[in-house]
Structure formats: structure tokens, C-alpha cells
Amino acid sequence: MKTRIGILGYGNLGRGVECAVRQNDDMELAAVFTRRNPADVSVLTKSAQVCRINDAADWKDKIDVMILCGGSATDLPQQTPEYVKYFNVIDSFDTHARIPEHFANVDAAAKENGHIGIISVGWDPGMFSLNRLYANAILPDGKDYTFWGKGVSQGHSDALRRIAGVKNAKQYTIPVDSALEAVRAGSNPELSTREKHTRECFVVLEEGADAAKIEQEIKTMPNYFADYDTTVHFISEEELLTNHSGIPHGGFVLRSGVTGWEREHKHLIEYSLKLDSNPEFTSSVLIAYARAAHRLASEGQSGCKTVFDIAPAYLSAKSGEELRASLL
């Protein structure tokens, strides 16, 4: 009996989930729900239906886990507590500061309706969070470092595109090698924002735009660029499409700590990701947690969970016996 997956929202993340379902034999895609006219949306999975988002509730007995692929700013705070009334749900809510509030909202609705809602699934929050937790539990006397990149920051690319005179743009976040090496060497450096990451911008100008003025505007933009060493390259639209159309990302989570009666021994735990496609990797994590959600619900559990609350074995299609024999 396969886990029947629904996808709500068919952008980069939704398409990634569709691909991930195809890679997991115990999963099948039942339907995709969209705000657009279903007739205008063509999906890759021939057996899957495309439906109006407003008809989602009709599918409550035909979908085991609904994967919510909307954005964290406005979609998920409303959608996750709403759809957990009808389904077990997974989301990738990534506004760190608002997680406690989102958790409470989803937990109340999930418990009232006997469903599981797993929030903030992906790689950060998600796999990076898990690695921070494990490393902190093992080395209580230590220091955490998270570096992101090299990768495309959607938020920073959007900020560039909002500037008058900018036709198109892509921004890469790049970790500073010397900072990473200092952490790895165990020197426990205090690193400023500027010392940890640089930002590289590839910008296509509208005809007649003032390059020098725009470069200045970018480099002084508060929050986004002012606190970083930022490089700006002006390129043609053709070059942008040819060389910068991918959505790679990745990063590093490190914890440097000490053990011993006199704190005399150093240890370094490092986790890193190098991803050709940020949305497809995130989707792959979502699907593994969809498997967990289905199992937890089958056991009669309900409520909101995060990656912290779920035993790793629930993510795998293998049995406990198989896991112990092959991966332990």
C-alpha cells in the first residue's frame, strides 16, 4: 500500500516533490492542487490529477500526506493550520523567528482533528537544525557555526530585481574560506557578518540605466548587502540565462567543542551539503518526512512535530531489522 501524496502549490518546490515521489517506490502522487486554472497546469506524472486548491478538502480520504509547497511569508502561516484539519501535512516553513507561533497554531488544529503536521522541514531549517541539535547534545561545551553557500539566495536576488533600472539579477551567497578554516582549526573565532560570507551579484540592466549608481545602491542596501563585501557584475541577459539559471545551494554546520577532565581535548563535528538544486533537495527531505508522517498517523499519533521529534527510522522505507543489518 503506497503512501498517497498530494502537492499543494506547483512551483519549483512542488515540481521537486513530484520528482522525489518518482524516486521512492513506496510513494505515489495522487493530485496536485493549484490556484491557477487546472487546465493550464501540466504536470509530469501522468497518473496524477490536477485540481483547484478550493477542492482540496474533497480529497481528504484519498491523500495520506499533503505537502504544502507555498511560501513562508504569507501562504504557510495560513495554509498549514487550515489543511491539517483535513490531512496529515508537511511544510517547509522557514521564518525562524516565527516558528514557535506557527508550531502552536498547527499543533492545536492537528490535535483537534487527529492529524500529524510536520513543520519546518528541509535543510535549514531541517537537516542543519538536526545537526545543530545532535552536535550540541554531544558537545555541550562548544560553539556553533553555520555557513551558507555557495548558492543562490532567492531573497537577495529578488531585492536586486526590485531596484529601478535592473531588468534581471541573481545573487550568490559565498562562505569565506578563511573563516571556515579558522573554525576547522579549532580556534573558536568570533566572526562578524562580513567575515563569514561575501555576496556576488550578476545584474542585467534596463537600457539606459546608470550602472555606477545601481552598483552603489546595491552595495549600500541595508540588511541585504551593506554589512557584506559585495561584488557586482553587469552582464547581458543572455549570459545570465546561460550561466546563472540554476538554483544551487548548500552550506556547512560546524560545532567545535572540548572534552576531558581539564577540557584538554578538542573535537570538530562538521556537516555539509553541496546541492545542484535547492528546491529538489528540499523536496527530497519533505518526502522522507511524509513517510514519517504517514507512519506516525497510522500509529494513532497527532499534533505538530518538527524534525527534532521524529526518530530517524521513521524516514526510511526499510524495516528496523534491515536498517540495523545494513546501515548501523
Added chain:
Amino acid sequence: MKTRIGILGYGNLGRGVECAVRQNDDMELAAVFTRRNPADVSVLTKSAQVCRINDAADWKDKIDVMILCGGSATDLPQQTPEYVKYFNVIDSFDTHARIPEHFANVDAAAKENGHIGIISVGWDPGMFSLNRLYANAILPDGKDYTFWGKGVSQGHSDALRRIAGVKNAKQYTIPVDSALEAVRAGSNPELSTREKHTRECFVVLEEGADAAKIEQEIKTMPNYFADYDTTVHFISEEELLTNHSGIPHGGFVLRSGVTGWEREHKHLIEYSLKLDSNPEFTSSVLIAYARAAHRLASEGQSGCKTVFDIAPAYLSAKSGEELRASLL
């Protein structure tokens, strides 16, 4: 109310657990159990008692979790099923091939007596296993690689010391950089034993021993060295003690996989450890799982568990709210 820890076996690992208890405010060391005469064993923790191993059962109401610090060859197969009758226990059983059998024995005794037994805790098996499981669940279409080192292999050092004419010795396992780089580059290489690791031996000879003969004996020793490029250095005992008395270790777990409708995107997940003290790091993992064992038992759970079966939040002294606010 602190978690009262018992240590059974006071070698390198037992002393590491003692140090780890000191680093965790919610833990206290109640007693150390030894096969030696307790009067001859001096521990670092003034408040802890030193007792005969045969008296351990008398402590069943005064210890929340007993940490079994014996060896996997003969101690743990007998001790873990025995002591789980009286205590919640943690062990670091690391004979991969015998884990299923060990699990079954511990599970039966643990369930009969209403205790929790967590086996095969440490870094491999342990944290490396967890990373293999997470990475396999996320990237089902991929390939696993585990590299060990640079670090001291106790088993290989022992093998050297058993050779006639060898007074003392230390062996380092070293991952081959070019193999690691090939994996990181996503080329999914098929690597032979020889291509993955080299072995470096530091050997102190008995007076009058034949160096050339011993070097030949080492390099051709089946299982231990014959399948590797092995380097042998003959050094003085003084140099061995000065430069090779530590017990560092570490290693790398990597999974290289693909996603996308046409498997067009590559991803690399890498986890690595760089440890000044193998036994102290292992002990730090044991203590984190001792916290989990105490909590699981307090919830009324029983039976044998591995790191695969335990939700990450159980390892941390922080509450769910604190974890979500600070680490997610």
C-alpha cells in the same frame, strides 16, 4: 532531579564517561563498578563510590542509567543482556555483523524487566550510522562512502604488538585524499580497499629484533595490512610515548546522489568528525543517549533501541520549546 549514572568498567571509555558527566549539569555520577579491587581504583569524581562489579545489582534503585564500558568481543554480548535486568543501560557494541543477534538478546531481557537498553552508541556505529540513514532516506538514488581517520586503530595497534620482536606500536588509519576528492566531485568512484585508506605504523623493536623481517611480516599480514599500502617506521620507545600517546580519530560519511525528473541534479551530503580523543567523544555520545534512556524509561517504554529509534530531542537537556526557539 539529576540523572544518576553508573559506569561499569573503568578503562579509557569509563574515564571518558566520567568526564562527560561533569560537563552535563543534569547528570551525576553515582558509582563506578570494577572487576579490580575497589580500593585500588581511584576515580576523579569525589562524590562517586567505587564498587565491585558483583555488587552492581544492589544499586538497582540508586542508578537511573548504567553505562557499560566493556569491550565488544567478550564483555558486552554477556553484560548488556545481563545488566538490563536491573538497569536502563547504554553500550557501544561495535561488532557490526553481530548487532542483530545482540539486539535480540538485549530486547528480550529489557522487555521482560521493563527497562530500556540502547546499544551500539558512539560514532561508528552511532553518529556515522545516523548520517548514513538520514542521507539514504533523503537521496534514495545514490552511493554511500565511509572513510575513517586520520586516527589510531586499537585493533591494528594490538595486531602489531602481537608480533614477536615488537615491544610497542601504534597504527594510524589514514583516508586517501584523492579518493575523498573523487567522491566529493560526484564521480561516484568504485574504490578498492587499497584506494580508500593507507596504514602507517610506528613500531618499537625489542633489542636484537630483525627490522626487515618484521616490516615484511607487517606488510603481508592478512586482513590487517596486506590489502593496504602500509608504511612502517621504527622509532624509540621514548619517541612513541612523546609523539604517539594520544588516541585521536575521526572520519567521513558521504552520500552522493541525484534528483530531478531525469536524474539531472547532483547532491553531496558529507558528515565528518575530527576528534582529539576517540574514547572521550564516544563517551560524550553515550551520555547524550543516557539522557534519552532515562526519559524513555520515565515514559514507561521498554526494550532494546538503537540510535535509529530515538527522536533527536530526547538527547538534549533543553525543552521542546527551547529547542524550537534556539536550534531549529
